Amino acid sequence: MPSDISTERVIVKIKAIYSALSSKEKIVADYIMNNPKEIIHLSITEFSENSSVAEATIFRFCKRLGFRGYQAFKIALASEYVEPIQNIHEEINEEDEVHTLAKKVFMGHIEAINDTLNLLDADKLETIVDLLSRATRIDFYGSGGSSAIAMDAYHKFLRTGINCNAHSDGHQQIISAAMLGPGQAAIGISHSGSNKDVIEALRIAKANGAATIAITNHYKSPLTKEADYVLYTTSRETYFRSEALASRLVQLSLIDVLHVAVSLRKKEETLTNLQKIREAISIKRY
Numbered sequence: 001m002p003s004d005i006s007t008e009r010v011i012v013k014i015k016a017i018y019s020a021l022s023s024k025e026k027i028v029a030d031y032i033m034n035n036p037k038e039i040i041h042l043s044i045t046e047f048s049e050n051s052s053v054a055e056a057t058i059f060r061f062c063k064r065l066g067f068r069g070y071q072a073f074k075i076a077l078a079s080e081y082v083e084p085i086q087n088i089h090e091e092i093n094e095e096d097e098v099h100t101l102a103k104k105v106f107m108g109h110i111e112a113i114n115d116t117l118n119l120l121d122a123d124k125l126e127t128i129v130d131l132l133s134r135a136t137r138i139d140f141y142g143s144g145g146s147s148a149i150a151m152d153a154y155h156k157f158l159r160t161g162i163n164c165n166a167h168s169d170g171h172q173q174i175i176s177a178a179m180l181g182p183g184q185a186a187i188g189i190s191h192s193g194s195n196k197d198v199i200e201a202l203r204i205a206k207a208n209g210a211a212t213i214a215i216t217n218h219y220k221s222p223l224t225k226e227a228d229y230v231l232y233t234t235s236r237e238t239y240f241r242s243e244a245l246a247s248r249l250v251q252l253s254l255i256d257v258l259h260v261a262v263s264l265r266k267k268e269e270t271l272t273n274l275q276k277i278r279e280a281i282s283i284k285r286y
Contacts, residue, residue, distance in 0.1 A: 010077060011036070013065055021061075027053050028061045040078040041118045044070045071121050075219045078115055078234050109249050115234045116250045125257070128229050131211050132162075132258060133265035135185045140166040141173045141201045142189040149189045149215075149251045156259040159277065161269045170197035177201040180210035187213045191233070191247050193221025202226040215254055217247050 014029045021029055031051040032039060039047065047070075048055045062073040096104070132138060138157060142150030147168030154166035167173045174197075180186055186205035188198040193216035203226045206212045214227035217234065224230045233250040263270040 010065065010073075017064070024053055024057045025061050025064075027051055028058055036077065040074050040115065043122075071119070072219060075119055075232055075234065078119060112234065112247065112250050113253055116232070116253070119232055119234060124229055125231075125261075128213060128231070129258060129261040129265065131213075131229075132185060132262050135162060135183065135211070137180065137184040138162055138164040139176050139180060139184075139186045139205070140164070140189065141168075141177075141186065141198045142166070143168055143170065143173075143195050143197050145248060146189040146191060146195070146198070146251070149248065149255065150187075152252060153187065153189075153255045153259070156255065157262070159270055159273050160259070160262050160266050161273050162262075162266075167201075170200075173197055173201035174204055177204035177210075178208065180205045180208050182209040185211040185213065187215065188223055188227065189215045189251060190221075190223050191217045191251075193218040193223035195223070199223050199226055215251055 011033055014033060018026065018029055028051060031047070031053075042050065044055050044058055047053075047058055051058075059070055062070050065073065067073040067076065140150035140153045140157075142148070147166075150166040150168060154164055157164045165176060167176050177186060177200075186202055188202040190198045193214065199222050202212045202214065202223065206226055206228070212227045212229075214223045214230045216223050216230065216232065218224075219232060231254050233247045233254065
């Protein structure tokens with residue numbers, strides 16, 4: 001069963017297999033059907049505590065629905081979750097006053113950030129930060145709108161003292177990836193997860209032994225197949241605002257998280273570098 005099934009199809013699937021479920025699995029199913037909006041804000045431990053069912057049972061249930069695990073199940077559930085403050089930000093109309101439009105856009109961005117925060121896997125995030133902290137080189141790849149995110153990441157990570165680069169040109173991306181190796185990392189950024197240049201760069205980097213990380217909005221997109229680790233964003237599309245607009249801010253937020261966490265792991269070096277940078281750029285200011 002495909003992993004990008006909608007919330008409605010998840011519920012339909014649960015109902016279809018309900019009679020074949022064990023008593024414990026039925027408790028999990030009932031909790032999901034009665035609290036679909038609450039689920040995306042719960043860790044598997046919180047779900048277990050709230051439903052009085054073992055984490056292993058919840059995990060097996062998610063696998064039975066066709067997902068790789070609980071996190072993948074939550075991502076699919078969140079992608080179709082369209083109710084909170086809907087009338088504030090979902091429908092942007094041509095007749096809206098600019099201030100009303102501003103509130104709708106801002107609230108859409110805020111919700112995208114909150115939803116993504118709730119989907120973050122703490123253990124995976126910790127692993128990625130450890131990996132980046134030890135890396136001797138980090139390359140960031142992004143094309144189109146994601147190129148600005150890659151450049152922002154490069155601009156931030158320079159302060160950590162780690163050798164890093166950002167590439168938006170497809171040829172430069174694969175050349176850079178070909179020069180990576182063990183102990184180094186490549187981060188591919190693509191909202192759709194389908195950009196051929198970024199996918200190919202991550203594939204080459206992985207083949208050369210570098211750790212690969214993807215930042216994308218789409219679960220099981222082609223980019224995720226070339227990544228050792230995936231950080232998912234979530235945002236929704238409206239008539240006048242594509243989901244990629246809100247996801248851009250979420251991607252920047254994820255980059256900030258990684259940068260701050262790595263900076264704390266490399267505190268002394270980062271502080272020394274920051275002082276050098278302040279002194280160097282002081283001549284550029286009045």
